[in-house]
Amino acid sequence: MAKGYWVSVYRQINKPDQVVEYSKLATAAIQEGGGRPLVRGVAALTQGDGRKERTVVVEFDSLEQATAAFNSETYKKALEILGDACERDFRIVEGVA
Numbered sequence: 001m002a003k004g005y006w007v008s009v010y011r012q013i014n015k016p017d018q019v020v021e022y023s024k025l026a027t028a029a030i031q032e033g034g035g036r037p038l039v040r041g042v043a044a045l046t047q048g049d050g051r052k053e054r055t056v057v058v059e060f061d062s063l064e065q066a067t068a069a070f071n072s073e074t075y076k077k078a079l080e081i082l083g084d085a086c087e088r089d090f091r092i093v094e095g096v097a
């Protein structure tokens with residue numbers, strides 16, 4: 001079964017304190033959902049339209065687990081906290097194997 005991944009790229013952070021509070025609850029949702037952070041930091045290199053902003057990659061044992069964690073009550077609360085604190089690109093992606 002292919003793994004599932006959350007991939008987030010923060011294009012611009014407008015309210016850092018709010019993002020910190022979101023991160024605390026998002027981390028709890030990830031742990032509850034069985035996720036494991038693989039990448040959490042500022043890009044070392046970008047190309048094209050890329051920006052050197054925060055990037056987060058979280059691995060789950062399956063696409064279903066990744067989706068369930070996203071739809072969890074804990075993560076919904078985290079998103080409420082995040083609100084308009086940043087501009088980010090978030091996606092759930094299925095692994096190749």
